[in-house]
Amino acid sequence: MTYAIYGARGSGSGIIEAVCAELGVDYEARYLDVRAGENQEEAYRKLHPLGKLPTLVFPDGEVVTDTVAIILTLDERHPQSSLLPPAASKARARALRWLLFCATELYPLIEIVDFPERFAGSDECKDVVRTRAGAIWRNRWQPVEDAVAGSPYLLSEGFCATDVYIAILCHWDMDPDWRQKNLARVEALSEAVRNRPALVPVFERHKPDETILDAAQPS
Incomplete structure (x- = not known):
């Protein structure tokens, strides 16, 4: 059961990679070549109509876009984690x-x-x-x-x-x-x-000088 994270090195998809790494769940980072316009191609726009990053595809096939929505959904699906504090607190x-x-x-x-x-x-x-x-x-x-x-x-x-x-x-x-x-x-x-410890490899892949900001999802 593996999560698929569509993103790009240096983009906001690093947030979701880090969250998944912290959760300890299996995930596959599927990097798109933003400068070549892969995020605007039909195949990806079927997942995210605006071609923004990141997009997370859950093991059950559910597609979730927008960073905050992804974090909240992951928190709901992993209630035993400390991703966010307890509800109503x-x-x-x-x-x-x-x-x-x-x-x-x-x-x-x-x-x-x-x-x-x-x-x-x-x-x-x-x-x-x-x-x-x-x-x-x-x-x-x-x-x-x-x-x-x-x-x-x-x-x-x-x-x-x-x-x-x-x-x-x-x-x-x-x-x-x-x-x-x-x-x-x-x-x-x-x-x-x-x-x-779980996040060191993620941040190594997403160094600030490699940021691809035009593909990052601002929400």
Whole structure:
């Protein structure tokens, strides 16, 4: 019984690979050549109509897209795990709050920073759009920094899937020196997640300098 994860090296599919590795479930990473447009071909668009990554195909054939939806579904199917805190707990509410904050307030800005031409309307405006999106991106990390209550994880109760999301996202379009100076708790969280034994191979495959952001699923 093996999960199939459709993604690309350096993309948001690394979040789902890390979650599956943490769960200890068998999975097969099926990498698409995004630069060659494989994610826009008919075969993949039958799984994800927008051609976004990641997509997870469960052993029973169920197809789930969008990172947060995949995490929640995995949590439901593996209730014995510590992927997210118990239902109805205060800790779960905090984990979900910041999971959705990262997915809706941070992740969408990446596309604007890296592909301003999609939003600028004219070539003359591209640099302005990129600069403004980059400033918003950095400013929106401060609430995440302030929310880190554990040592080193987001929750004082310990590790959860939101930590994985943060650990991958904070290395995108972020100057390491700026991050270390301004987001010390996020940096410590990321370092701890990346050194979890089950996750080391995943992060080795998804190095920040290999990021393919135009294929990442911003939700």
